[in-house]
Amino acid sequence: MKAPIVPNDDYPERSGEPDCPYYIKTQRCKDGLRCKFNHPRATAEAELVNYLATILRANEDCSVI
Numbered sequence: 001m002k003a004p005i006v007p008n009d010d011y012p013e014r015s016g017e018p019d020c021p022y023y024i025k026t027q028r029c030k031d032g033l034r035c036k037f038n039h040p041r042a043t044a045e046a047e048l049v050n051y052l053a054t055i056l057r058a059n060e061d062c063s064v065i
């Protein structure tokens with residue numbers, strides 16, 4: 001069997017625990033499901049939304065000029 005190259009995002013979300021510093025920095029965690037820290041999945045989605053908003057805003061600026 002082949003091991004998947006792409007890391008899955010099955011990291012534990014533990015509300016009430018401190019955020020995993022490794023996961024916050026890299027969106028990955030070497031301890032995976034065994035990690036005791038919180039892995040907020042919303043972070044990646046929030047960054048994506050931010051990114052899209054930036055693009056939209058840049059387009060608006062261009063059209064104004």
Ligand SMILES: [Zn+2]
Nearest residue numbers: 020029035037
């Ligand atoms: Zn972790």
